[in-house]
Amino acid sequence: MEGKQIMFAIFAIVIVVFSIFTVTSRKILRAAVSLLMVLIATAGLYFMLNYQFLAAVQLTLYAGGIVVLIIFSILLTSQLDHKFEVVELKKTIFSALAALAGFIVVVTTILKHSFEADTAAATEVNMEVIGKSLLNTGSDGYVLPFEVISVLLVAAMIGAIVIAKKGSPVKEEKSNK
Amino acid sequence: MNPGIPLEFYLILASAMFFTGVYGFLTRRNLITILMSVELILNSVNINFLAFNRYLFPGKLDGHFFSLFVIAVAAAEAAVAIAIIINIYRRFTTINVEDVNSLKY
Numbered sequence: 330m331e332g333k334q335i336m337f338a339i340f341a342i343v344i345v346v347f348s349i350f351t352v353t354s355r356k357i358l359r360a361a362v363s364l365l366m367v368l369i370a371t372a373g374l375y376f377m378l379n380y381q382f383l384a385a386v387q388l389t390l391y392a393g394g395i396v397v398l399i400i401f402s403i404l405l406t407s408q409l410d411h412k413f414e415v416v417e418l419k420k421t422i423f424s425a426l427a428a429l430a431g432f433i434v435v436v437t438t439i440l441k442h443s444f445e446a447d448t449a450a451a452t453e454v455n456m457e458v459i460g461k462s463l464l465n466t467g468s469d470g471y472v473l474p475f476e477v478i479s480v481l482l483v484a485a486m487i488g489a490i491v492i493a494k495k496g497s498p499v500k501e502e503k504s505n506k
Numbered sequence: 507m508n509p510g511i512p513l514e515f516y517l518i519l520a521s522a523m524f525f526t527g528v529y530g531f532l533t534r535r536n537l538i539t540i541l542m543s544v545e546l547i548l549n550s551v552n553i554n555f556l557a558f559n560r561y562l563f564p565g566k567l568d569g570h571f572f573s574l575f576v577i578a579v580a581a582a583e584a585a586v587a588i589a590i591i592i593n594i595y596r597r598f599t600t601i602n603v604e605d606v607n608s609l610k611y
Contacts, residue, residue, distance in 0.1 A: 334510050341519050348523050348546055352530025357539060364542050367523070371549055374516070378560045380570060383577075387552075390577055395545065395584045402588045403538055406595040416533045424532035428525040435521040444513050444562060451564035462567055471571045478578045485582035493589035495596075 336377060343370040355413045357403050365396045379451070382459055516557035523550035537591045537601040541584065548580045 347363040347370070354360040368391045375384035403409075452458065463475050527546035534540050552573040559569025595601050 331510075337511050337515065341515070344519060345522055345526075348526040351542055351546060352526055352534065352539075357536065360539055360542060364545060367546065368549065371553060374519075374553060375556060377511075378556050380556055380560070383556065383570060383573060386574065386577060390581055391545075391549070395581060398584055398588055399538060399542060399545075402591055405592060406538070406601050407536075413536065416535075420533055424529050427532065428529040431528065432521055432525040435525075436518055439514055439517045439521070446513065446561050447564055449565045451560070452567065454567065454570060458567070459570075462571065469567070474571070474575055478575050481582055482578065485586050489585045489589035492586065493592050 333377065336373070340370045340373045340377070343367070344374075355415070356409075357407050357411070357413070358400070358409055361396060361400050361403055364399070365392055368392045368396065380454055382454060382456065513557055513561040516553060516561075520550040520553040520557070523547075523553070535602050535604055537587075537594065537603060540603070541587050541591070545580065545584070548576060552576055 344367055347366040350363040351360050351367060354363065368387065372384045372387040372392065375381075375387055462469055463471050466472050524547055527543045527550065530543035530546065531540060534543060555569040555573040555576070559566070563569070591601055594606055598606050600606070
C-alpha cells in the first residue's frame with residue numbers, strides 16, 4: 330500500500346516536471362526527450378492501474394513510435410544547436426493565465442464532485458478478453474470502431490505518403506520561383 | 507482496487523498535464539513543438555479514461571478500448587502532421603508558424 334503511493338508520487342512528479350519542461354525548453358531535442366519521459370511515466374501509471382496491455386501499447390506506440398517519428402522530423406527540419414528565442418512576456422503571462430484558470434476550474438469541479446468508487450469485482454484484462462471484445466459484434470463488442478480505426482490507419486498512411494513525397498519536377502520549379 | 511490512491515489524484519494529475527499542453531500550444535511557435543503539446547493533451551485524456559474505467563466501472567472495458575482507439579488516432583495524426591511539416595519545410599525552409607503565411611499562391 331505504502332509502496333504504491335510512493336510510486337504514484339514519483340510518476341506524478343516526473344509527469345508534471347517533464348511536461349513543463351516539454352513546453353518551456355528552448356532546445357527542441359531536449360523538449361522531445363522530456364516528452365519521452367512523460368510518456369514512459371504515463372505507461373507506469375497504466376501499470377499501476379493494472380492495464381498491462383495498454384501500458385505495453387503506450388510504450389511501443391507512443392514512446393517507441395511517435396517520439397522516434399518526432400525526433401526524426403526534428404533532425405530533418407531544425408538545426409540542433411538552435412535555441413528558440415524567449416517567448417514575449419505578454420504572451421507568456423496571458424497563456425499561463427488561461428492555462429491556470431482552466432486548471433483551477435477543472436480541479437474545483439473535480440474536488441466538488443464526490444465519486445463513488447464501484448466495488449464490483451474487476452474483470453481481468455488479459456489478451457483473451459481484449460481480443461474477444463475487439464472482434465465481438467454483441468453488446469460488449471467493439472468491432473465497428475476497430476474496423477473504422479483500421480480504415481483510418483490505412484487512409485493516414487496513404488495520406489502521409491502522398492503529402493510527403495516529392496512533387497513532379499515541373500511543380501518543384503514553379504514553387505522555387 | 508488500488509487502495510490508498512483516490513481517483514481525484516489521477517484526475518488532478520491528468521488536468522495538470524492537459525493544461526501544460528494548452529500552455530505549450532499557446533506559446534510555442536514551432537510546428538513540431540506544437541505537435542508535442544497536442545500529444546501531451548491526448549495523453550492526459552487517456553489517463554482520465556483509464557482511471558475512470560478502473561475506479562468507477564471496473565466490470566467493464568469501455569475506457570480501456572477508448573484509450574486504445576485514442577492512441578491509434580494519435581499515431582495516425584502524428585504521421586500525417588509530420589508529413590505536412592516536412593512538406594512545409596521543403597517549401598518555406600522553416601517550420602515557424604509565423605513565417606508560413608501564404609496558402610497556395
